Amino acid sequence: MDKPENIRNIAIAAHVDHGKTTLTDNLLAGAGMISQDTAGEQLAMDTEEDEQERGITIDAANVSMTHEYEDKNHLINLIDTPGHVDFGGDVTRAMRAVDGALVVVDAVEGAMPQTETVLRQALREGVKPTLFINKVDRLISELQEGPQEMQERLLSVIHDVNELIRGMTEEMDEIDDDWTVSVEGGTVGFGSALYKWGVSMPSMQRTGMDFGDIIELERADKRQELHERTPLSDVVLDMVCEHFPNPLDAQPRRIPRIWRGDADSDIAETMRLVDEDGELVLMVTDIGIDPHAGEIAAGRVFSGTIEKGQELYVSGTAGKNRVQSVGIYMGGEREEVDHVPAGNIAAVTGLKDAIAGSTVSSVEMTPFESIEHISEPVITKSVEARNMDDLPKLIETLQQVAKEDPTIQIEINEETGEHLISGQGELHLEVIGQRIERNQGIPINTGEPIVVYREAPQEASQEVEGVSPNRHNKFYITVQPLSDDIVDEIQLGNVSMDMPELERREALQEAGMDKDTSQNVEQIHGTNILIDDTKGIQHLNETMELVVEGLEEALDDGPLAAEPVSGALIRLHDAKLHEDTIHRGPAQVIPAVREAVHRALIDGEIRLLEPIQDVRIDVPSEHMGAASGEIQGRRGRVDDMYQEGDLMVIEGIAPVEEMIGFSSDIRSATEGRASWNTENAGFRVLVDNLQPEKITEIRERKGMKLELPPSVDYI
Numbered sequence: 232m233d234k235p236e237n238i239r240n241i242a243i244a245a246h247v248d249h250g251k252t253t254l255t256d257n258l259l260a261g262a263g264m265i266s267q268d269t270a271g272e273q274l275a276m277d278t279e280e281d282e283q284e285r286g287i288t289i290d291a292a293n294v295s296m297t298h299e300y301e302d303k304n305h306l307i308n309l310i311d312t313p314g315h316v317d318f319g320g321d322v323t324r325a326m327r328a329v330d331g332a333l334v335v336v337d338a339v340e341g342a343m344p345q346t347e348t349v350l351r352q353a354l355r356e357g358v359k360p361t362l363f364i365n366k367v368d369r370l371i372s373e374l375q376e377g378p379q380e381m382q383e384r385l386l387s388v389i390h391d392v393n394e395l396i397r398g399m400t401e402e403m404d405e406i407d408d409d410w411t412v413s414v415e416g417g418t419v420g421f422g423s424a425l426y427k428w429g430v431s432m433p434s435m436q437r438t439g440m441d442f443g444d445i446i447e448l449e450r451a452d453k454r455q456e457l458h459e460r461t462p463l464s465d466v467v468l469d470m471v472c473e474h475f476p477n478p479l480d481a482q483p484r485r486i487p488r489i490w491r492g493d494a495d496s497d498i499a500e501t502m503r504l505v506d507e508d509g510e511l512v513l514m515v516t517d518i519g520i521d522p523h524a525g526e527i528a529a530g531r532v533f534s535g536t537i538e539k540g541q542e543l544y545v546s547g548t549a550g551k552n553r554v555q556s557v558g559i560y561m562g563g564e565r566e567e568v569d570h571v572p573a574g575n576i577a578a579v580t581g582l583k584d585a586i587a588g589s590t591v592s593s594v595e596m597t598p599f600e601s602i603e604h605i606s607e608p609v610i611t612k613s614v615e616a617r618n619m620d621d622l623p624k625l626i627e628t629l630q631q632v633a634k635e636d637p638t639i640q641i642e643i644n645e646e647t648g649e650h651l652i653s654g655q656g657e658l659h660l661e662v663i664g665q666r667i668e669r670n671q672g673i674p675i676n677t678g679e680p681i682v683v684y685r686e687a688p689q690e691a692s693q694e695v696e697g698v699s700p701n702r703h704n705k706f707y708i709t710v711q712p713l714s715d716d717i718v719d720e721i722q723l724g725n726v727s728m729d730m731p732e733l734e735r736r737e738a739l740q741e742a743g744m745d746k747d748t749s750q751n752v753e754q755i756h757g758t759n760i761l762i763d764d765t766k767g768i769q770h771l772n773e774t775m776e777l778v779v780e781g782l783e784e785a786l787d788d789g790p791l792a793a794e795p796v797s798g799a800l801i802r803l804h805d806a807k808l809h810e811d812t813i814h815r816g817p818a819q820v821i822p823a824v825r826e827a828v829h830r831a832l833i834d835g836e837i838r839l840l841e842p843i844q845d846v847r848i849d850v851p852s853e854h855m856g857a858a859s860g861e862i863q864g865r866r867g868r869v870d871d872m873y874q875e876g877d878l879m880v881i882e883g884i885a886p887v888e889e890m891i892g893f894s895s896d897i898r899s900a901t902e903g904r905a906s907w908n909t910e911n912a913g914f915r916v917l918v919d920n921l922q923p924e925k926i927t928e929i930r931e932r933k934g935m936k937l938e939l940p941p942s943v944d945y946i
Contacts (some may be wrong), residue, residue, distance in 0.1 A: 232306055232568075232571065232572060232575055233507065233572055235477055235478045235479050235505045235507075235572075235573065235574035236477050236479055237303055237304065237305045237306060237477065238305070238306050238307075238308070238477055238478055238574050238575060239305060239306070239307045239308070239330070239331065239471050239472060239475045239477060240308045240328065240329040240330050240331070240478065240481075240531065240574075240575075240576060241307065241308070241309050241310070241329050241330070241331040241332065241333055241471055241475055242309070242310040242311075242312055242322075242325045242326060242328075242329045242331075242332050242333070242353070242358070243255060243309065243310070243311050243312060243332075243333045243335060244312050244322055244325075244326075244332050244333070244334055244335070244349035244350075244352070244353065245334060245335035245336065245345070245346060245349065246336070246337070246340070246343040246344070246345035246346045246349075246908075247313075247345060247908065248337075249335050249336060249337040249340070249343075249346075249365060249366075250335055250337065250365040250366060250424045250425070251311055251312070251335050252311055253424040253425060254335060254363065254365065254424040254463075254467070255294070255309065255311045256424075257424055257427055257463045257464050257467075258296065258307075258309065258464050258467060258468060259294065259296065260427075260464060292310070292311050292560070293308065293309070293310050293517075293529060293560035293576060293578070294308075294309050294311070294560055294561055295307070295308045295309070295559045295560060295561060295576070296309065298468040298469075298471075298472060300468070300469055300472035300473070301472075305468075305471075305472045306575075307468065307471055307472075308329075308559075308575060308576040310325040310328065310329060310576075312325045312349070321517075321636075322348075322349055322352050323352050323356075324516045324517055324587055324588075324637075325516065325517075326352050326353050326355075326356040326358050327356055327489065327514060327516045327531065327599075328514070328516040328517075328529075328530060328531040328576055329358055329531075329576075330358060330359065330475060330476050330477075330478065330480075330481035330485065331358060331359050331360075331361065331471070331474075331475030331476065331481075332349070332350075332353035332358045332359070332360050332361075333360075333361055333362075333363055333467070333471070334346065334349065334350060334353075334360050334361070334362050334363070334392065335363050335364075335365050336362065336363070336364050336365065336388055336392065337364075337365055337366050338364050338365065338366050338367045338369060338370050338384065338385065338388065338421075339366060339369050339370065339373075339374070340849075341387070341388050341391060341875075342388060342391040342392055342395065343847075343908070344845065344847060344908060344910050345908065345910070346392070346395075347395055348910065350392070350395050350396065350399065351395075351399055354396070354399045354400060354410075355399075356485070356488070356489065357481075357484060357485045357488040357489070358485075359410055359474075359475060359476060359481075360396060360410065360412065361412055361418040361419070361420075361470060361471075361474055361475070362389065362392055362412040362418065362419045362420070363419075363420045363421075363422070363429075363467060363470075364385055364388055364389075364419065364420070364421045364422075365422065365423065365424050366423060366424075366425075367381075367385075367421050367422060367423055367445075368423040368425070368426055368449055368454075370384060371445075371446050371449045371450065372449060372450070377446075378442050378443060378446060381442065381446075382442070385421065389412065389413070389414070389419055392412060393411040393412060396410055396411050396412070397411060414431075414432050415432060416432075416474075417431055417432050417433045417470060417473065417474060418470070418474050419431065419432075420434075420466050420467055420470055422463050422466065423463075424463065426454045426457065426458060427454075427458040427462065427463050427464075428445075428454070428457040428458045428460075428461055428462065428463055429461065429462070429463035429464075429465075429466035429467060430442075430445065430461055430466060431466050431469075431470055433469065433470075433473075434461060434465070434466045434469070438460060438461050440460060440461050445457065448460075477574075478505045478573070478574030479504075479505050479574075482502060482503055482504075482505050482533065482574075483503045486499065486502050486503055486533070489514075489599050489600050490502070490597065490599050490600065491597060491600060491730075492596060492597030493597070497509075497510075498510055498512065498534070498592075498594070498596055501534040501535070501573075502533045502534045504534075505533075505534065505573045505574045506534055506535070506573060507534075507535065507536045507572035507573045507574075508535075508536070509534045509535050509573070510534065510535050510592065510593045510594050510596075511532070511534065511535030511536065511537055511541065511543065511591075511592055511593040512532070512533045512534045512535060512590070512591075512592045512593075512596070513530050513531070513532050513533070513537060513543075513577065513579070513590075513591040513592070514530050514531050514533060514589075514590055514591075514599050515528045515529070515530040515582070515585045515586070515587060515588065515589045515590075515591060516529060516530045516531065516587060516588075517529040517530070517587055518585065518586060518587050518634055518635045519635065520631070520635070521565070521580075524555075524556070524565075524580045525580060526580065526582075526583065526585075526634075527565065527578050527579070527580055528578070528579050528580075528582045528585045528589075528591070529560065529576065529577070529578045529579075530576070530577065530579075530591070531575075531576055531577075532571055532572065532573050532574065532575050532576075532577050533573060534573045535572075535573060535593060536570050536571065536572045536573065537554065537557055537570065537571050537577055537579060538554070538557055538569060538570040538571075539554055539555065539556055539557055539569075540553065540554060541553070541554045541593065542554075543582070543591050543592060543593055544591070544592055544593070544594070544595050544596075545582060545584040545585050545589050545590075545591050546589050546590040546591075546592075546598035546599075547589065547598070548584040550584075552581060552582045552583055552584055552585070552591075553581050554579055554580075554581045554582070555580040555581030556579070556580045556581070557569070557570060557571050557577055557578070557579055558571075558577070558578045558579075559571065559575070559576070559577065559578060560576070560578050565578050579591075586634050586637070587634075587635070587636075587637050588601055588637065600724065601724065608638065608639070608640050608653035608654055608655060608683060609653075609655065609656070609682065609683050609842040609887050609911055610653065610654060610655075610656060610657060610659075610660060610680050610681070610682055610683065610887060610891075611651050611652065611653040611654075611680070611681045611682070611683055612651070612652055612660045612664070612677050612678055612679075612680050612681065613649040613650065613651055613652075613677065613678035613681075614629070614649075614650045614651075614652055614664065614667070614675050614676075614677050614678075615649060615650065615675065615676050616673060616674070616675055617674040617675060617676055618674065621673045621674070624671065624673055625650070625667070625673050625675065626643070626650070628667055628671050628673065629641045629643075629650055629652070629667075632652075632663060632667075636663075638654065638655055638659075639652060639653065639654050639659075639663065640652070640653040640654075641653075649678075652664075653683055655911065656909075656911075657680060657891065660677075660680065664677050680891055681932075682841065682842060682886075682887050682888040682891075683794070683842060684792065684794040684839050684840060684841055684842075684917075684925075684929065685789075685794055685795055685796070685797045685839075685840040685842075685914050686789030686790070686791050686792070686794050686795070686796045686797070686832070686837050686838070686839055686840065687712065687796065687797050687798045687799065687837065687838065687840050687914075687916075688710050688711065688712050688796075688798075688799050688832050688835030688836065688837045689712060689835065689836045689837070689838055689916070690711070690712065690835055690836050691709065691710070691711035691712075691835060692709050692710045692711070692831045692832070692834035692835035693709065693834055694707050694708070694709050694804060695707070695708055695709070695827050695830045695831040695834060696827065697823040697824055697825075697826040697827025697828070697830065698823055698826070699815075699819035699820060699822065699823040700818070700819060700822060700823075701809075701814060701819055703809040703814050703815070703819070704806070704807065704808050704809055704814070704815050704819050704820060704823055705806065705807040705823070706778070706803065706805075706806050706823055706824055706827045707803070707804045707805040707806065707827075708801060708802065708803055708804065708824075708827040708828060708831045709801075709802050709804065709831055710799050710800070710801050710802075710828070710831040710832050710834070710835045711799075711800050711802075711835065712798055712799065712800070712835070713758070713759070713760065713798045713799065713800045714742070714743050714744075715798075716742040716743050717739065717742045717743065717744060717760075718758045718797070718798050719742075720738060720739075720742045721755060721758045721760075722758060725738050726738045726739055726742070726755065727755060728754065728755050735749075735752065736749045736750060736752075739752070748762055748800075751763050751764060753775065753779065753803075754779045754782065754783075756779075756782065756783050756786055757786060757795060757796070757797055758797045758798050759786050759796060759797065759798070759799045759800070759801065760799075760800050760801070761779065761782055761801050761803065762800065762801065762802045762803070763775075763803050764802050764803060764804050765803055765804065765805055765806060768805070768806050768808065769808065770808045770810075770815065771806055771808065773812075774806075774808060774815055774820055777815075777816075777817055777820040777821055777824075778803065778806075778820060778824050780817070780821055781820060781821040781822070781823065781824030781825045781828070782801065782824055782825075782828055784821065784825050785824065785825040785828035785829055785832075786799070786828070789829075789832065789837065790829040790832055790833055790837060790940065790943070791837060791838075791839055791926050791939070791943065792839065792925075792926045792929035792930055792933070792935075793929075793930075793933055793935060794839070794929065796832065796837070797840070797914070799832065799835075801828060801831070830942070833940065833942050833943055834942075836945050838916050838917065838922060838946070839916075839917045839922055839925055839926060840914040840915060840916055840917065841886050841887070841888060841914065841915065841917045841925075842886070842887040842888075842911065842913070842914050843884050843885065843886050843887065843911075843912050843913065843914065843915050844884065844885060844886075844887055844890055844909040844910060844911055844912055845882070845883075845884055845909065845910045845911075845912045846862055846867065846881075846882070846883050846884065846885050846890070846907065846908075846909050847880065847881070847882050847907060847908055847909075848861075848862075848880070848881045848897070848905050848906075848907040849875070849878045849879075849880055849905065849906045849907070850878060850879055850881065850901055850904060850905040850906075851877070851878060851879070851901075851904050852874075852878075852879045854900070854901040854902065854904055854905065855872070855879045855881065857900040857901055858879075858881055858897065858900065858901055858905055859872070859881050859883075860900070861893070861896060861897050861900050862881065862883045862885055865885045865886070865889035865890060865893070866885065866886055866889050866918075867883050867884060867885025867886070867889065868883055868884060868885075869881055869882070869883040870882050870883050870884065871883075884912055887911075890909060893907075893909075919946065922946045923946055926939065926946070
């Protein structure tokens with residue numbers, strides 16, 4: 232741990248069911264931490280009961296192991312991440328803690344949509360990829376391929392992955408080297424995690440095994456001999472030690488990417504040098520709960536050394552937290568140690584104010600960039616405790632859930648007494664509901680899944696006047712739609728109010744905003760921007776805070792169905808304010824601004840947007856018609872159909888609302904022969920003939936007046 236040059240921090244990432252957790256088992260067995268016989272079936276990193284039952288990874292899990300490479304002992308800190316799209320937040324957070332990502336791809340299925348997503352998450356954090364092609368045994372035994380066909384198939388998988396890497400690294404200035412993977416370079420491995428054998432170019436040179444020998448042994452069912460002659464764990468761990476950067480190489484490149492502080496300061500220098508004697512800097516990437524020790528914050532130590540008893544600052548909170556204990560993860564177990572120096576991944580108790588994404592340090596400093604989760608919650612369920620006595624405990628548990636998983640949003644509706652949980656998909660919410668019942672012992676009732684909508688203006692509005700209840704204050708506002716490029720930049724975190732003004736102005740101009748507008752940005756709320764175009768109005772400075780508050784209220788509950796507004800550019804052109812402070816207080820300004828914003832949005836023909844998903848179905852050709860009918864029958868559209876191997880691939884998009892219950896329907900339509908996956912693809916305008924019906928339905932559910940304002944006559 233004290234020799235950063237011998238440390239490797241890595242994550243294993245892949246599409247769902249491509250074999251990450253099985254591969255991790257092999258590595259643990261190779262490091263002598265679990266038995267060789269049960270590796271591959273034990274799934275040691277899936278520590279929760281529901282993970283073992285469902286056979287998928289839900290939470291990212293950390294483990295530290297050692298490996299002897301070129302006569303040196305190396306410490307490998309590994310994070311096994313989920314592959315299911317609903318748990319993508321765990322992957323994003325794991326990437327912040329590591330320097331290398333081992334991307335696993337199924338040899339038969341090839342690079343899939345989620346492979347692309349995890350690669351993008353890794354490269355956005357400046358994490359270097361290598362590739363392991365798993366399930367090669369299926370090419371030999373199931374598809375009966377010869378050496379030539381096999382080579383062509385494997386090369387096409389490598390080519391697809393490299394195309395993705397090239398496309399994503401083109402715009403990254405700090406990557407000078409070529410990060411594509413190659414067999415000759417030793418950054419590609421092949422093998423079978425289930426049967427525990429693996430090869431790479433360096434290992435073939437070392438053991439003299441080639442693909443011909445492998446096909447022979449695999450066909451003769453001599454898998455044990457294959458495993459003994461070329462064990463998977465050696466091949467992968469050698470690749471990790473040789474090709475992944477150690478913290479000394481990685482931190483100078485990664486720090487400028489994830490930290491916007493002063494590059495000439497002492498703390499920047501100690502982070503670049505991975506100095507264990509410098510000030511302590513820890514970035515928390517995960518919060519877990521231990522029934523005995525309470526909350527455990529896991530994260531990467533970028534500089535200094537963390538030990539018990541230290542008093543540390545947590546970004547965004549006042550006062551200090553005292554470290555109770557320090558440890559490292561061994562799968563589901565936590566081993567306590569005296570101290571953890573820079574360059575390692577530590578598990579710490581006592582940081583009660585920390586959440587996933589906090590910066591913890593011994594001196595006050597600029598925090599790290601927040602971890603940007605690409606997808607927004609698209610589905611909501613209401614949760615209520617069956618027994619009223621459990622209510623306080625349920626509220627506490629829900630707050631804890633939101634702390635552990637930042638991709639979940641919790642809202643407590645005080646009027647109806649409902650607790651609403653919003654997440655990435657049906658499975659995401661189902662797992663959370665089960666865990667509340669099972670781990671906390673609180674019986675709950677959950678409502679039907681509700682889809683989250685948005686509202687957005689479609690064209691520029693005329694100038695609208697908003698008048699305060701006492702008639703003494705007036706605000707003049709227009710609204711226009713923001714361009715998609717600017718909305719994307721806000722969502723990716725490249726434009727925010729926390730940035731220095733000059734940087735923000737440049738970023739907005741690059742995304743296509745004109746110079747004058749970008750200089751007057753007053754507030755960014757969600758993906759909406761407020762521009763202050765007023766000139767020299769008396770008292771406006773001290774009233775601005777209330778104007779922003781009124782604007783935020785209006786945008787959180789749009790005029791159509793009280794759903795959040797997105798993608799609106801709001802301009803304040805003029806304001807008339809009363810001389811006397813008493814007559815322009817919150818009770819006057821907030822309703823006036825709220826009314827003006829809503830009226831301007833209605834004049835800008837605001838419409839309801841619904842969330843959509845990209846759908847991909849792999850199905851035998853005789854069931855192709857039934858499968859594409861399932862998409863089209865759900866108001867979806869089919870964009871592409873093509874043959875891949877012996878299967879037909881159907882790609883298209885469909886609304887999230889119509890996809891609820893899709894899994895059972897597609898199974899019965901294709902006799903269970905289809906495999907499919909979906910990915911969130913943002914929001915699109917709901918077709919006009921469904922707008923009135925959907926708006927009425929949402930208003931009724933929320934207990935609002937059913938009739939819309941008469942000015943909404945365009946729908």
